[in-house]
Amino acid sequence: xxxxxxxxxxxxxxxxxxxxxxxxxxxxxxxxxxxxxxxxxxxxxxxxxxxxxxxxxxxxxxxxxxx
Numbered sequence: 001x002x003x004x005x006x007x008x009x010x011x012x013x014x015x016x017x018x019x020x021x022x023x024x025x026x027x028x029x030x031x032x033x034x035x036x037x038x039x040x041x042x043x044x045x046x047x048x049x050x051x052x053x054x055x056x057x058x059x060x061x062x063x064x065x066x067x
């Protein structure tokens with residue numbers, strides 16, 4: 001799970017930020033249906049558990065660069 005995301009975050013920006021840690025199977029950016037913008041968190045799923053652990057360690061305390 002990625003949390004504290006900017007309202008300008010896109011699934012593409014998340015994929016770009018997290019793809020180097022392994023094979024992303026799914027990126028689910030949770031949207032606010034009323035405001036039609038991201039709610040500030042997302043769920044990412046990798047093919048292997050080790051990849052998820054690398055992503056957690058590698059992104060801890062870092063920001064997602066928005067394009």
